[in-house]
Amino acid sequence: MREIVIKITDNDKNTLKKIKRYLRYDQKYSIKLEIESKSNPNLSKIKEVVEAFNIKDIRERYSYIYDTVCTYLDNEFKKKKLCDFKNNQCIAVRNGFYCNSNHGCCYGPKRGKCKNLVNNKCKIKSISCKLFTCRYLKKNDIKFVIKDIPLLNLFFNYKQKYIISYSIFVDKKEILEKLIKSK
Ligand code: SF4
Ligand code: SF4
Secondary structure, X not given: OEEEEEXXXXXXXXHHHHHHHHHHHXXXXXXXXXXXXXXXXXXXXXXXXXXXXXXXXXXXHHHHHHHHHHHHHHHHHHHOOOOOOEOOEOHHHHOXXXXXXXXXXXXXXXXXXXXXXXXXXXXXXXXXXXXXXOHXXXXXXXXXXXXXXXXXXXXXXXXXXXXXXXXXXXXXXXXXXXXXXXX
């Protein structure tokens, strides 16, 4: 396997594009980063993409991507308090955008409380649920799109991106199987 060395400088905006060129031949190459600047704003995203690139087993690679993106999304919601629960009601419910519920969008007027919500915690890991933001958040420009998340944008084709977006209520294991079949 050939090793490609990629240097990270202060403002190199093309590193992800460079890596994308090698993705077609990903089983022939590995990537080594030479980090000359730690102030590159994309450094952590580049590191994650390189980590995924260097995992040659597809199941393992998808699992790494899945977990890394889920952690990123969990942290964004938590750090920025996007759903801003107060007295058990999220900001969308408090503003009348969602039905009166203590469970935010894990509750629907017709479907009721999601069966995966147990003791106020989701017992599965659905990347589609984690990517979802409701009408209220979207109205306030809070949304997550696949093209802005390099790990999802670079490693998956159109059909796989559809699966990632629309597998609400579906657990990691099942989504991974679908992604592998659609490679
Ligand atoms: S995404 Fe919207 S509806 Fe769902 S919990 Fe967050 S604020 Fe509430
Ligand atoms: S599967 Fe989705 S809707 Fe159901 S509890 Fe989990 S996050 Fe909520």
